[in-house]
Amino acid sequence: MPKFESFHSRPLLLISLLWTISFSTHDIGAINTKNFDFKEAPKFYNSPTCPSLHNSSTDTTITEICFQNAVNVAMTLDAAYLRGSMAAILSVLQHSSCPENVIFHFIASSSANIHYLNLKLATSFPYLHFTIYPFRDSPVAGLISTSIRAALDCPLNYARNYLADLLPRCIQKVVYLDSDLVLVDDITKLAATPLGEEAVLAAPEYCNANFTTYFTPTFWSNPSLSLTFANRKPCYFNTGVMVIDLERWRNGDYTTKIVEWMELQKRMRIYELGSLPPFLLVFAGNIAPVDHKWNQHGLGGDNFRGLCRDLHPGPVSLLHWSGKGKPWVRLDASRPCPLDALWAPYDLLQTPYVLES
Ligand SMILES: *[C@@H]1O[C@H](CO)[C@@H](O)[C@H](O)[C@H]1NC(C)=O
Ligand SMILES: *[C@@H]1O[C@H](CO)[C@@H](O)[C@H](O)[C@H]1NC(C)=O
Numbered sequence: 001m002p003k004f005e006s007f008h009s010r011p012l013l014l015i016s017l018l019w020t021i022s023f024s025t026h027d028i029g030a031i032n033t034k035n036f037d038f039k040e041a042p043k044f045y046n047s048p049t050c051p052s053l054h055n056s057s058t059d060t061t062i063t064e065i066c067f068q069n070a071v072n073v074a075m076t077l078d079a080a081y082l083r084g085s086m087a088a089i090l091s092v093l094q095h096s097s098c099p100e101n102v103i104f105h106f107i108a109s110s111s112a113n114i115h116y117l118n119l120k121l122a123t124s125f126p127y128l129h130f131t132i133y134p135f136r137d138s139p140v141a142g143l144i145s146t147s148i149r150a151a152l153d154c155p156l157n158y159a160r161n162y163l164a165d166l167l168p169r170c171i172q173k174v175v176y177l178d179s180d181l182v183l184v185d186d187i188t189k190l191a192a193t194p195l196g197e198e199a200v201l202a203a204p205e206y207c208n209a210n211f212t213t214y215f216t217p218t219f220w221s222n223p224s225l226s227l228t229f230a231n232r233k234p235c236y237f238n239t240g241v242m243v244i245d246l247e248r249w250r251n252g253d254y255t256t257k258i259v260e261w262m263e264l265q266k267r268m269r270i271y272e273l274g275s276l277p278p279f280l281l282v283f284a285g286n287i288a289p290v291d292h293k294w295n296q297h298g299l300g301g302d303n304f305r306g307l308c309r310d311l312h313p314g315p316v317s318l319l320h321w322s323g324k325g326k327p328w329v330r331l332d333a334s335r336p337c338p339l340d341a342l343w344a345p346y347d348l349l350q351t352p353y354v355l356e357s
Pocket of ligand 1: 052053067068069
């Protein structure tokens with residue numbers, strides 16, 4: 001289980017400022033920070049009808065992560081996807097009717113330069129309520145078996161399994177979001193998804209997808225394994241957008257259940273993809289539904305074959321560039337897909353599309 005240890009943004013900001021001054025830019029992480037200057041996002045204000053986050057003047061900043069009226073959002077954070085994360089954050093704030101009530105919980109690898117990530121976020125979003133939680137990758141790295149896509153094998157990709165351990169106990173519900181998406185609708189509506197009597201998580205389900213293909217013949221031919229789905233009507237769901245009841249998750253110890261499937265996968269290959277199949281094994285058929293407009297996924301398409309994906313029919317509240325192609329990479333390469341134009345307005349990179357010589 002990852003060690004719980006949280007850094008609150010404000011105290012850490014001071015530390016990171018001092019830290020940055022005392023070291024040369026050469027020491028700040030493995031990336032060239034010169035290429036990663038981000039603009040400051042405007043301040044977003046609550047509409048007058050928003051419930052108050054701050055109950056009394058005695059509230060300290062440390063307790064603000066546990067306010068009842070907050071919309072808690074969890075995302076992973078790393079240097080490689082920082083530009084995507086920044087765009088996602090901006091889109092959440094811009095379309096929220098109560099942006100000051102949105103509290104972000106970022107999970108970063110404990111081996112990453114958390115001071116750098118914190119400084120970048122605090123500089124672009126001076127008014128953001130956020131906390132960065134270090135995630136110890138080594139226990140998870142030992143559980144990961146190589147998948148058919150190397151990008152899916154990074155331990156941070158599995159952090160969503162551990163949210164119930166990483167986030168403070170007082171947080172009952174969280175919206176988990178991938179870093180390659182933008183919202184164009186109010187996240188409060190997504191967060192208010194009813195979970196019913198028993199569901200631990202809610203996500204858009206896709207019952208027309210051929211569920212068989214997510215697991216290997218080894219899995220389906222072993223009755224003791226395939227019986228997992230007996231008495232369930234399992235459907236594919238994408239783990240990039242989920243509303244999770246953390247209290248129910250903790251009570252049912254679902255982290256352990258997911259880890260057990262990962263341990264089995266190490267011994268016999270029961271699936272080919274990364275973090276998704278264990279989620280399907282534990283939850284498929286037992287999740288609460290979410291309208292498909294909240295995860296228009298697959299927009300990453302397959303960049304190598306030059307394929308651009310179109311939107312699924314119906315309304316759009318969230319655009320998700322899942323798949324190999326990322327909009328910022330294609331825009332930088334001047335080979336964008338038509339829908340990448342919908343991501344570009346949320347790009348906070350200071351000088352996009354200007355290459356340094
Ligand atoms: C504010 O305080 C009141 C009374 O102490 C309590 O009942 C209520 O739940 C609190 N609201 C929030 C948002 O914390
Ligand atoms: C689903 O996929 C499996 C394995 O690839 C295949 O055998 C089966 O015919 C497919 N079912 C449908 C309904 O397409």
